Amino acid sequence: MTTTTIARAWMIRRKDGLTLGFTDHDVALSFDGVRFRPDHGMAARALVQGSGLSVDNSEAAGALSDDAISERDILAGRWDAAELKMWEVDWSDVGRRRLTFAGSMGEVSRSNGEFKAELRGLAEPLNNARGRVFHPRCSARLGDAGCKMVLSGTAFQTELEIEGLDDGRIFRFSEFPAFNARWFERGVLRILDGEAAGLHGAIKNDISLPGGGREIELWQSLGLTAQTGDRVRLTAGCDKRAATCSQKFSNLLNFRGFPHLPSEDWLLAPQVGSRND
Known part of the structure; x- marks a missing residue:
């Protein structure tokens, strides 16, 4: 790839399917079914890519535009967690390109007519906790696959x-x-x-x-x-207590907590015996 013909291209896809393409080249580029426009200023800064499972991070910046990334959409959170990919591409032959970043957009902020977006790499989800938490309150979210409640009725x-x-x-x-x-x-x-x-x-x-x-x-x-x-x-809301699950939602069979766990007092002072049942 000739260094004098290298441009960068970004593809951003929102959760609702809206897809935008940008490039720092002075003419539009097209590949993978996306047209990358040069008419909206966008630049990437401080791309950091680590080996192994370290999280890539970077920052993207660009001018706010009513027909692209508008301030209204940023305020509404419509760009939160949008998919983002970045390529180095030979603008004279777009088939010669290299994917340099793949991940999602984190925090999006705006000021002085410009947006700034944190970029999160593919390893970012590895920072999330995995497995069940042993706690008296329910670990499920109301209506999810663990809870199994159907909330579409008029009762809730x-x-x-x-x-x-x-x-x-x-x-x-x-x-x-x-x-x-x-x-x-x-x-x-x-x-x-x-x-x-x-x-x-x-x-x-x-x-x-x-x-x-x-x-x-x-x-x-x-x-x-x-x-x-x-x-x-x-x-309707749920405070994740077993009593609420039973009385408000009649869903105790799907309760995902451990309501009979000993209290912290019992764990700290088990010798008090009968006071802790």
Whole structure:
């Protein structure tokens, strides 16, 4: 490969399938079914690649663009964990290329009309914990393969229109279905339409209001602010206790915790005998 004809090319694919290609060459390149555009400034910095299982890391930077990586999409988290590949390619013959990086985008930030994205190598998942944790509370996530709960019914979900909104994280509803108090705490609020469609957040508080209304507070505001009239879906929450699994969800057979483990007091002072049952 002739050094004077080397260019770099990046391919970014979001979880929703949107794929973009960029290059630092001055004309567009095409290969693997992707067109790599030169018209959006993008550069890679400080690529570090280690041998063995060490995690590759780098940083990508580029200009924000409404039709490419927009500030709105970054705020909405739509580029989080997007797949990313980087090549060195001979622009005179794109068949002569070498894959130099494969991984995903980590934290994405923006400032002064530019985005910056942390790049995570393929070995990054090896940092995650593996195996089960022995703990009195459940290790499954509500509705996943371990939990096996089906949440699509009206007993655990409801859809409503936003009637009041404060600080981008407090949602108010004047009329609310007959769910028990605090039913949705630790659950999920998902925006179904409007500019913030698809965004979701964890529910911190579910507060009953006079007259049958309800106030739902998220732990933090969403990347984009929803509007009154937008529809949302609320999904019930679980505190991962065995009693909740049994009484609220009737799902104790699939409980993934160890509710009868001795307490920390017993482990520290087993000699106290009958006080620890």
